[in-house]
Amino acid sequence: MQFEDALKEVKVGKGMRLPQWSPETAVRCQRPDAHSKMTAPYLYITNRFGSIPWHETFPEMFDCRWEVTE
Numbered sequence: 001m002q003f004e005d006a007l008k009e010v011k012v013g014k015g016m017r018l019p020q021w022s023p024e025t026a027v028r029c030q031r032p033d034a035h036s037k038m039t040a041p042y043l044y045i046t047n048r049f050g051s052i053p054w055h056e057t058f059p060e061m062f063d064c065r066w067e068v069t070e
Contacts, residue, residue, distance in 0.1 A: 001064070001065070001067065003061045003064075003066055006066035006068055010027060010028060010043070011029055013029075014069060014070060015028045015046070015069040015070065017069055018060065018063060018065060018066060019065050024046070024047055024048050025045065025046065026045070026046055027043055027044070027045050027054050028046060029042070029044075030042055
């Protein structure tokens with residue numbers, strides 16, 4: 001799946017990952033609420049160590065093997 005197609009699914013609450021990533025790793029979307037310090041939506045990555053902001057790379061964005069996760 002293309003990056004832009006997987007991103008559409010992330011925007012509605014799903015996750016996305018590349019097949020070479022570990023199974024528990026996924027990119028997700030955070031939409032701030034009234035109690036958040038952030039004021040705009042952002043992407044973050046979750047894995048066995050926790051969650052951190054995701055800084056995508058061009059090779060990742062142009063990869064056509066994205067998978068959607070729950």
